[in-house]
Structure formats: structure tokens, C-alpha cells
Amino acid sequence: MSGPVVLAAQYGAEEIIIRPAQVLRYLGMGGKQPDDQMAELMEQCVAEFKTAASYKVCWLTADISVEEVGVAFGFFYAPGKSLAHNLKGCKRAILFAATTGMQAEQQRRRAAVASPARALVLDAVGTAAVEALCDHFCADRRAELGGQGLRPRFSPGYGDLPLQLQRELLACLDSHRKIGLSLSASMMMTPQKSVTAICGIGREGCSAVSHDCEQCEKRDCAFRL
Amino acid sequence: MTVKECIHKGIFYLDGGTGSSLQARGLQPGELPELWNLTHPEEIVALGRAYYEAGSNAICTNTFGANALKFDGRDGRPTVEAVITAAVNNAKEARRTAQGGQAEKFVTLDIGPLGRLLAPLGDLPFEQAVELFAQQVRAGVAAGADLILIETMNDSYETKAAVLAAKENSSLPILVSNVYDADGKLMSGADPEAMVGMLEGLGVDAIGLNCSLGPQKMLELLPRFVNSMSVPLLVKPNAGLPRVEDGRTVYDLEAKQFAGVMKEIAAQGGCILGGCCGTTPEYIKELAAATSGMEAKFPLPKQDRSVVSSYTHAVVFGREPVLIGERINPTGKKRFKEALRAADIDYILKEGIGQQERGVQVLDVNVGLPEIDEPAMLCRCVKELQAVCDLPLQLDSTDSAALEQAMRLYNGKPMVNSVNGSAESMEAIFPLVKKYGGLVVCLTLDETGIPETAEGRLAIARRIAEKAAEYGIGVRDLIFDPLALTISSEQGAALATLQAIPAIKRELGACTTLGISNISFGLPNRDFITASFFTMALQQGLDAAIMNPYSAEVMKAYRCYMALTARDPNCQSYINFAQTLVVETASAQPAPQAGVQPAQGLQGAIIKGLSGEAARLAAQALQTTEPLELINSEIVPALDVMG
Numbered sequence: 001m002s003g004p005v006v007l008a009a010q011y012g013a014e015e016i017i018i019r020p021a022q023v024l025r026y027l028g029m030g031g032k033q034p035d036d037q038m039a040e041l042m043e044q045c046v047a048e049f050k051t052a053a054s055y056k057v058c059w060l061t062a063d064i065s066v067e068e069v070g071v072a073f074g075f076f077y078a079p080g081k082s083l084a085h086n087l088k089g090c091k092r093a094i095l096f097a098a099t100t101g102m103q104a105e106q107q108r109r110r111a112a113v114a115s116p117a118r119a120l121v122l123d124a125v126g127t128a129a130v131e132a133l134c135d136h137f138c139a140d141r142r143a144e145l146g147g148q149g150l151r152p153r154f155s156p157g158y159g160d161l162p163l164q165l166q167r168e169l170l171a172c173l174d175s176h177r178k179i180g181l182s183l184s185a186s187m188m189m190t191p192q193k194s195v196t197a198i199c200g201i202g203r204e205g206c207s208a209v210s211h212d213c214e215q216c217e218k219r220d221c222a223f224r225l
Numbered sequence: 226m227t228v229k230e231c232i233h234k235g236i237f238y239l240d241g242g243t244g245s246s247l248q249a250r251g252l253q254p255g256e257l258p259e260l261w262n263l264t265h266p267e268e269i270v271a272l273g274r275a276y277y278e279a280g281s282n283a284i285c286t287n288t289f290g291a292n293a294l295k296f297d298g299r300d301g302r303p304t305v306e307a308v309i310t311a312a313v314n315n316a317k318e319a320r321r322t323a324q325g326g327q328a329e330k331f332v333t334l335d336i337g338p339l340g341r342l343l344a345p346l347g348d349l350p351f352e353q354a355v356e357l358f359a360q361q362v363r364a365g366v367a368a369g370a371d372l373i374l375i376e377t378m379n380d381s382y383e384t385k386a387a388v389l390a391a392k393e394n395s396s397l398p399i400l401v402s403n404v405y406d407a408d409g410k411l412m413s414g415a416d417p418e419a420m421v422g423m424l425e426g427l428g429v430d431a432i433g434l435n436c437s438l439g440p441q442k443m444l445e446l447l448p449r450f451v452n453s454m455s456v457p458l459l460v461k462p463n464a465g466l467p468r469v470e471d472g473r474t475v476y477d478l479e480a481k482q483f484a485g486v487m488k489e490i491a492a493q494g495g496c497i498l499g500g501c502c503g504t505t506p507e508y509i510k511e512l513a514a515a516t517s518g519m520e521a522k523f524p525l526p527k528q529d530r531s532v533v534s535s536y537t538h539a540v541v542f543g544r545e546p547v548l549i550g551e552r553i554n555p556t557g558k559k560r561f562k563e564a565l566r567a568a569d570i571d572y573i574l575k576e577g578i579g580q581q582e583r584g585v586q587v588l589d590v591n592v593g594l595p596e597i598d599e600p601a602m603l604c605r606c607v608k609e610l611q612a613v614c615d616l617p618l619q620l621d622s623t624d625s626a627a628l629e630q631a632m633r634l635y636n637g638k639p640m641v642n643s644v645n646g647s648a649e650s651m652e653a654i655f656p657l658v659k660k661y662g663g664l665v666v667c668l669t670l671d672e673t674g675i676p677e678t679a680e681g682r683l684a685i686a687r688r689i690a691e692k693a694a695e696y697g698i699g700v701r702d703l704i705f706d707p708l709a710l711t712i713s714s715e716q717g718a719a720l721a722t723l724q725a726i727p728a729i730k731r732e733l734g735a736c737t738t739l740g741i742s743n744i745s746f747g748l749p750n751r752d753f754i755t756a757s758f759f760t761m762a763l764q765q766g767l768d769a770a771i772m773n774p775y776s777a778e779v780m781k782a783y784r785c786y787m788a789l790t791a792r793d794p795n796c797q798s799y800i801n802f803a804q805t806l807v808v809e810t811a812s813a814q815p816a817p818q819a820g821v822q823p824a825q826g827l828q829g830a831i832i833k834g835l836s837g838e839a840a841r842l843a844a845q846a847l848q849t850t851e852p853l854e855l856i857n858s859e860i861v862p863a864l865d866v867m868g
Contacts, residue, residue: 003475005248008469010407031262054406060254061469103414105346110613113574172255176340177404177436180379180412184341184348 082159239499426662433459
């Protein structure tokens with residue numbers, strides 16, 4: 001069979017490690033120590049989230065052509081300098097979509113009725129979880145690629161990569177069918193705790209972490225570690 | 226031969242993958258396969274012809290995503306009608322030119338998901354989804370399709386929208402196939418029993434599963450379908466799992482291996498068979514060869530299950546008693562009435578979630594107040610409740626317009642409360658149950674009132690069952706309520722009701738339900754009477770009760786009955802329940818001061834506010850203690866604590 005085909009994988013709850021420090025970060029309390037009550041609530045929410053989460057990723061590997069202010073993927077074109085800079089020198093890239101599933105989404109909505117505080121923590125747990133899922137997935141691909149290396153992931157909305165790209169990205173990943181991830185008319189992903197991203201295949205410029213707060217110029221970022 | 230005759234005659238063969246086969250012919254990711262009906266008709270005809278020649282009874286039109294969200298007729302894009310007409314014509318051309326294959330060849334209008342998630346979780350309104358599907362159905366019918374396959378649906382709600390569109394715009398047979406993950410759930414959370422409940426309620430002609438999994442994994446899920454359904458089972462797996470090998474995508478099952486597992490699937494009950502992603506005409510050829518001459522396992526054994534479902538799971542009646550929470554109802558509740566008038570939905574949602582936490586399996590939803598728009602409010606409550614609570618709902622209204630609207634947009638197969646033996650009620654409710662599916666509560670009363678005797682109520686039940694049968698509604702979709710009337714006004718009321726339960730079950734083979742709270746109306750400490758009546762009714766075989774899960778007495782009656790009738794393994798639920806009660810009593814105490822033992826005896830009872838217990842302990846103590854001493858040693862210290 002020719003042409004890139006979308007692959008899909010499901011991860012078990014035990015494979016995805018949700019780190020309290022990351023949860024705190026997404027609660028806007030990065031670097032602070034939670035009090036006992038908050039620590040207990042976080043612990044409960046992580047346990048609760050794990051029972052509902054269903055970690056799925058779908059991806060494809062495509063040949064790319066990096067230009068000065070855009071990247072051609074054959075089946076769509078991503079305009080802008082940021083992604084082009086990120087993928088400079090790459091001949092191929094992995095496009096992926098990851099989600100923590102609909103039940104986790106429903107769990108958060110349910111919590112919002114009974115306890116807004118719990119819903120807030122579940123929201124942060126969900127963000128930490130989907131980021132951990134992406135890191136885990138990228139680590140798997142990186143291991144699979146061996147010496148070729150995998151660049152840090154880059155998502156629509158980063159730099160000047162337009163959010164509108166989600167539509168093409170999810171369409172070519174057949175994400176609704178493969179992992180139950182769809183886009184609303186206003187470009188919101190459902191389930192909310194989902195990520196789409198592009199990773200260049202290549203060693204050059206490769207960093208072990210997908211984002212380094214130390215190097216980031218946005219000093220007033222609420223999520224800065 | 227019609228499609229239905231052909232399906233019921235033996236194994237009915239569908240085709241294999243379309244999208245994956247077109248990718249092999251050069252379709253790019255992100256490119257719309259349906260456009261090929263217009264741009265590459267020769268490829269579509271060739272693929273269809275190959276499937277017919279390989280042994281397919283029916284091939285699917287290349288219309289998986291041919292909806293108006295993608296084909297709106299603007300900016301050079303074709304319309305839905307143009308795409309579907311071309312696709313049906315291509316399939317007909319494939320049929321016309323096919324050599325050999327099955328004697329009977331049909332064209333299936335293929336309908337896949339819209340690609341947008343429905344509200345409340347997504348943003349696509351239910352009725353808009355119905356209309357988008359309806360447009361596809363009308364185009365397919367006009368172009369001459371023979372049957373409809375609604376497939377690869379990963380959301381029960383979207384599945385329902387598509388089925389309603391198919392039912393309302395055609396009389397073609399409707400086959401429905403969903404995508405389950407390795408855990409046996411749809412993306413939206415529904416399990417096979419929930420889907421079977423909803424889809425049999427909607428009256429589809431076949432139910433099954435496709436895509437995502439290979440045949441081996443589907444074989445493992447098969448018993449869950451076979452044990453819950455009565456219509457033919459459709460199975461259309463992938464060619465195993467895909468992987469990339471030397472830059473090429475390969476699936477891990479060869480055609481012969483695929484066919485080998487499919488033969489086992491046929492032996493286990495699959496009777497409409499085909500393939501999904503990665504399967505090609507070769508797979509269908511091997512499948513037809515491997516299963517030729519096998520008897521289709523149809524009809525499946527009739528499942529006399531009374532069942533309702535939510536968007537995640539089904540609740541079966543007739544095995545264990547089912548608790549239906551009564552709290553979402555304004556009758557006699559000032560605060561609830563205020564919430565309804567103010568459209569305070571959060572209040573209602575909390576009532577729902579709270580009852581679920583107390584252990585009810587179904588929620589009754591009654592929002593009838595004279596001054597509010599009941600259809601609108603019932604619909605809103607159903608939608609909002611279903612966004613946060615996964616219990617099946619019992620839609621409770623005397624307004625048939627409210628019931629119809631709520632049944633239509635309910636995600637699952639609802640319980641419907643209620644119909645009664647009057648001609649007017651049956652004529653209003655039974656057509657709704659036939660169309661939307663539902664387990665309907667049948668009140669044993671009619672125009673003349675409520676018969677005093679069990680025999681009189683049985684006679685009405687009999688009449689209701691006969692009338693339902695005329696509408697094609699089986700007794701399994703009826704649950705009879707022999708009506709609990711208050712014993713404070715009529716002493717013999719409870720006995721008549723209790724006698725009617727076994728009489729109805731014996732003669733009609735149907736399930737029974739009661740609103741138990743009414744029995745004690747007007748009496749002090751009502752819960753004592755209600756709980757005892759509940760135990761007696763359960764002993765008579767009552768299958769469900771509309772009840773108050775916040776009543777400790779009623780829950781105690783239920784937990785004890787379950788434990789005493791060997792329905793509670795290791796008495797675990799009883800133990801959990803009993804322990805919770807202790808914790809709740811303890812938690813009502815003020816926090817003890819550090820180093821101070823919590824007070825016991827009379828002093829403790831006063832501190833806890835247990836007036837009855839305090840009086841009993843005081844009377845007991847007075848037999849051995851002087852009154853003044855008792856005041857000084859127990860009551861004054863307690864009052865010191867309480868302030």
C-alpha cells in the first residue's frame with residue numbers, strides 16, 4: 001500500500017506519569033508548595049482522573065519540504081517562520097494528535113456542578129496528563145527512530161503557526177475516526193485535553209525537552225517554572 | 226429477493242475497506258475520498274466491481290463523509306446530492322458490469338460520522354445532525370440505494386441522529402455498526418449492551434461493529450452482543466493492526482488468516498460479514514470461501530430483556546430490583562419549585578448526582594409545573610443531566626408533547642413514565658415508544674379510575690399489553706405499575722397492590738414497578754411504613770421502585786433484602802452501606818477537643834441531638850439514679866458543651 005497511513009496507539013493509565021509539580025504549574029501555583037488540603041485534593045483528583053482517562057494517539061510520517069516562511073507537507077501547507085525554523089534541515093516529520101478521552105472530559109464537567117474547586121484541579125491534572133502523554137509518545141518515536149533523532153514537538157498556535165491549521169492536521173490524521181478527537185466550528189478540540197503537534201525527524205537542533213522555560217523569552221508567563 | 230429476505234436466508238456478505246483501498250490507488254491523506262466519485266469514477270467502479278466479483282452481496286457507496294459540512298456546493302465544492310448520486314451510480318455500474326459473484330447484489334448507501342461532535346459535549350446541535358444525515362438519506366434514496374449502512378460511529382448520540390434521519394426519510398433496511406476500542410467501549414463511552422438497547426429500541430434491522438479492531442479482538446467482544454440482541458449481528462473488522470514496514474503500510478493479517486477468524490465469528494453468531502480498513506477484494510473472496518455453506522446464526526435466540534440505556538450502559542429489569550430515584554420532581558418540594566421557576570439547572574443536576582452517589586440506577590425526571598413550559602424544561606434537563614450524569618433517565622410527564630421531544634433527544638433508550646389503560650393515553654404514547662424506543666411504565670388505571678382489586682388492575686394490564694402488541698410493542702418494553710395508594714385513607718390498599726404484582730408477572734410475563742412513597746402519605750414517621758411496604762413488595766417480585774434514596778429506612782430495607790436473598794455477594798454492599806451510616810452519624814458530632822474523649826450515653830445523645838435516644842436513656846437512668854444527680858452528672862455537662 002502506498003502513501004502515508006495513519007497509525008494509532010492506546011496507552012495504559014500506568015504508562016502515563018502525572019507529576020504533581022506539573023499539576024501545580026497548570027494551577028498557576030508553579031514552584032509553590034501546596035498546603036495539606038490542596039495536596040490531598042490533588043492526590044484524589046489524579047487517582048480519579050486515571051480511572052476515566054483513555055490515552056490515545058494517532059500519527060503519520062510525512063515527507064516535508066521546508067521553505068523560508070512555510071513548510072509543505074504534500075497534502076497541506078503550513079505557513080509561517082516559526083515551524084519552518086523548528087523543522088529546518090528536516091526531510092520528514094511526524095504529525096500527531098493525542099487525547100485523554102471523552103470520559104475524562106465528562107468527569108470534569110460533572111465535578112464542575114458538585115465542586116468547582118475539584119473541577120479546577122481536574123482541569124490542571126488533565127493538562128499535565130496530556131502533556132505527559134505527548135512526551136511519552138515522542139519518547140517512543142525517538143527510540144524507534146534511533147540515531148535519526150526527533151525534534152521538539154511544535155503545535156498550531158506556537159509562534160506564528162496559525163491555529164487554523166488544526167483543521168487540516170486533524171483531517172489528514174483522521175482523528176475523529178482514529179482517536180475520537182474532533183474540532184468545533186470555533187476551532188476548539190473536543191475532548192479539550194488533547195494536543196496536536198508536528199515533530200521534525202532529525203538530530204540537528206534536537207533538544208531532550210519539548211520546552212525549556214529557562215530559554216523562553218516570555219518572562220511573565222503564568223506557567224513558567 | 227429483498228434485502229431483508231437475503232439477510233435472513235444465510236450469511237450476508239458486505240464489502241471490504243474503501244478508504245484504505247483508495248489510498249492504495251493514490252488517494253492522499255486529507256484528500257476527500259468522496260470526491261473520487263466525480264473525479265475518478267473508473268477507480269470507484271473498478272473497486273466495487275472487484276468486491277461484487279469476490280462475493281459481496283452488497284457494496285458500500287463511496288459516501289462515508291458525504292455530508293454538507295464537507296460538500297456544501299460552494300467555492301467549487303460539489304453538493305451532497307451530486308456526490309451521493311454519482312456514488313450510487315458508480316455502485317450500480319459496478320453491479321451491472323460485475324461477472325459472477327453472488328446471485329443477489331445490492332447497493333448500500335454508506336453513512337459515516339459527520340466529523341463534528343454533538344452538543345452538549347461538542348457544539349453540533351442534535352437536530353442539525355439529524356438534518357445533515359437526512360440530506361444524505363434523501364439523496365441516496367432518490368439515487369436508488371437498496372439499504373443503508375450507518376457505520377464507524379463512535380458516539381451513541383450521533384448514531385441515534387443518523388438512525389432517526391434514516392427512519393424518517395426512507396423505508397430502506399437500516400444496518401448500524403459502531404467502533405469499539407479494545408475495552409469494548411465507544412469513544413463516547415457506550416458499551417455493546419447500551420448500543421443494542423438503544424438501537425433495538427429504534428427498530429434497526431442489524432447491529433454490529435466495525436473498524437479499529439481486528440477480527441480476533443472482535444471475536445472476544447462477540448458474546449456481549451449475542452447475549453443481548455435479537456436482530457442480525459454485523460461484523461466488519463480491520464485486517465488486524467497496521468504497521469509501517471520499509472515505508473509501506475501493512476496490516477498484520479493476510480486474507481486467509483482474516484477469513485479463518487471470520488469463520489469462527491460466523492460460528493459464534495456473526496451473520497452480516499465484511500471487512501474494514503486494510504481489507505481488499507481478496508479478503509472478501511477468502512471470507513466467502515471460508516464460510517460458504519455455513520448456516521447463519523439467525524434468528525438469534527429471542528432476548529426477553531426489559532432494558533433501558535444511557536450513553537454509557539444499559540440497566541436490565543427483571544433480574545435484580547432496580548432503584549429509580551424520585552427526587553427530581555417538584556411535587557411537595559418548595560425549594561425544587563423555586564429552582565424550576567428560576568431555571569436553576571445546577572440545583573437539578575445536584576439532585577441527580579446526589580442520588581447517583583446514593584446508589585440509584587435510574588433517575589426519574591419530572592419538571593411539571595403549571596406555570597413553566599414543560600416540554601422545553603424537560604428537554605433542557607435531559608440534555609444537561611446527560612452532560613454530567615451517566616444514569617439512564619425515566620422521562621416523567623403527563624404532557625405527551627413533552628415526552629415526545631424528550632424521547633427524541635434523549636441519548637439512549639429511555640424509561641417513559643407513563644401510559645395508562647385509557648384509549649387516549651395509549652394512542653398518544655405507544656406511537657412514541659414505537660418510534661423512539663423506550664421501556665414504558667403502564668399504570669393500571671383507566672378512564673373509570675383505579676380498580677380496587679388486584680384482579681381489576683390485572684385486567685387493565687392485560688388490555689394495555691394487547692393494545693401495545695397492536696403497535697408492535699412487545700411485553701418486554703412494558704413495565705406495569707399496580708399503583709401504591711395511601712393506606713391512611715384505605716386500609717386494604719397495600720394488599721391489593723401486593724397481590725397484583727405476582728398476578729401481573731405470572732400472567733403477562735412482564736416486569737413491575739411501583740412508586741413506593743405514596744403508601745405512607747398522611748402517617749407519622751412515613752419512612753417506617755414505606756420501607757416495610759418496599760420489603761413486602763420486593764418479596765412479591767417487584768422489579769423496580771421509584772423511591773427516595775436519601776431515606777435511610779428505605780435504603781436499609783433494600784440493602785437488607787439484597788443481602789437476605791443472596792443478591793449481595795459476601796454481603797459487601799450491605800456492609801458498605803451499614804458502615805456509611807455509622808460514619809454519617811459520627812460526622813454529625815461536633816469535633817471533640819484534643820485529649821477529651823467524646824461523650825457517651827445520655828450526655829453523648831444530647832450532644833448529638835438525638836432527642837429520642839436521649840429520652841430513652843434518661844428514662845433508663847432514672848430507674849437507678851436520682852433526678853438531680855442525673856441533671857448534674859449528664860445533662861448540665863452536655864449543655865456546657867452545647868452552650
